[in-house]
Amino acid sequence: MFYREAGDFKVSYADDSQTFPIKFDRYRYYAVLAVAFGLIPFLINDYWANAILLPFLIYSIAAIGLNILVGYCGQVSLGTGGFMAVGAYACYKLMTAFPEVSMFLHVILAGGITAFVCVLFGLPSLRIKGFYLAVATLAAQFFLVWLFNRVPWFYNYSASGQINAPERDTFGIIITGPNAPAWATYLFCLIFLTVCALIARNLTRGTVGRTWMAIRDMDIAAEIIGVNPLKAKLTAFAVSGFFIGISGALFFAVYLGAVEVGEAFGIQKSFLVLFMVILGGLGSIFGSFAGAAFLVLLPVVLKVVGVDLLNWPTDIVAHFQLVIVGALIIVFLIAEPHGMAQLWRVAKEKLRLWPFPH
């Protein structure tokens, strides 16, 4: 009944190459967009924006970026935190150097700078593979965090070593700083997420995405049939770096407002985003959303249940949170190593046949 191709006739090439070829999928997508853009901005308040929606949107961008690298191109990276820091600091330098330019431009430029840095650290991937590469990306993580901590130029010689987002606007609406309204920050992040997801979805359907997947599945075989590994790997690093840079810039400028690099962009952040990608599903854009939603909501839910309902001390709840997150990850990996995206795919197949499964 749902998700059927039957009756959905394609009469032009444009129809045939739509992003969502199945009608039901397409309408669902429009519906989600309508709710996200048309409904939520009117209902939003500061708590919802800061506790759930903003982190979800921003981590989704980061997860999509990392998913391109790990899930589509097969290059495991543990440097996400460092690359997000590049985005954040690039955005900060641009914001303070050119106060009158629109925030949109700053964030996009920050993404571009991160893409460049990411390609630089991606160069060894041509020689190093697998876990050696994963550990090598840790070099990026530690070096970048150290750099932003130790070189005063990056934080404009501020006494605390922190960076603080000054008040900036776009089209006359304040986006950053403490006076930014919740709906504006939400919409700002949502626009970036929508565009990033669309770009990612379409890149992965096309030539570029297919060369990535060829490299992921077997790089030597891919090389033999004419895929250029240099180009494929470095484009994956560049696109991934672009998205991660954008998310880092948003994370700093829109969400947190003030950042201490070791705390906000440490190795824990790298693992967090990697978990989102793995739990959500490697090689799936939907999976990135699902993983981000899951890991953003989990601590909030645990806190509500533990502290507010059961009245336990916060430190015990914090420890329990570690235990539960760890156990959930293990259980999830055992039950469904392909992540939530796989559950979704199975559900879709079931829905297609419903109500006559045989």
Added chain:
Amino acid sequence: MPEQLVFAMEVTLNGLMAGVLYALVALGFVLIYKASGIFNYAQGVLALFAAMTLVGIMQGQVPFSHLINAVFGGHITHFGWNVPGAVAIALTVAVMVLLAWLVQVLVMKHLVGQEPIILFMATIGLAYFLEGVADLMWGSEIKTLDVGLPQGINLWIDETTFNIFGYGFFIDNLDIVATVIAALLVAGLVAFSQYTKQGRAMRAVADDHQAALSVGISLNFIWVLVWSVAGFVALVAGIVWGTKSGVQFSLSLIALKALPVLMLGGFTSIPGAIVGGLIIGVGEKLFEFAVGPLVGGATENWFAYVLALLFLVFRPQGLFGEKIIERV
């Protein structure tokens, strides 16, 4: 002799000692990776868990007392006895063996045949889980660990070097003891894997799972054994590091220190772990000594990684790693 050179010599010596400690942690990784192909990120947390358990047993803490008090009320914290170090270590080893068995039965058994990245993720999950459990069991405050290892400056070296160079080297007694322990541990591991039946079986599994299965070696048993040995190595590392800087969360971060050592030495080689550890230890100390002051210090955080990275570009399998042969 010029002063700078003498300082450099002291730094090198200290670097060698630090390198031994890194190698100690890296050994645990290599053991598990060789035998089961699992890149065990939880090794550092294992060390933390072992050290916390040791302290808890020695001081007679009631496990989960904090939690019990919070749920049921009451103020139990200690049993009221103190356990001598040797007994506590034996008990902790028993706990680590039990833990190894649990990990195998509950987690790793169900993940056999999965992709390496999934296994790696599972061990990160395990790391979170163990960290939480350790905190719940024994409390998260910083503890001091004292099992009778000597600490403080070694006066003999101080005097001897003073007589030769006119400047006394500062070498911590604990570092010397750690070096001796590490050497003994490595010798013990080599003897174990060369001359005992279980050790041979372990090597057989490392070489080829299926061939080992076909001659009647129980994979399950070997994996429990390997995790136990890794747990034991973690306990030793935990004791040394815990004595040095207190038992606290940062102990689990020594895993991150061991990673570049592994890259440098190769994931599959025990001698590689030791040589890699020494190179990293000396390298980062000398670099901090020579270049650190020019660029703002704290280069130890990243130097090891960058060194390993540069090294790998020329030799992708590490110093002693097995040659990577790829077929289509």
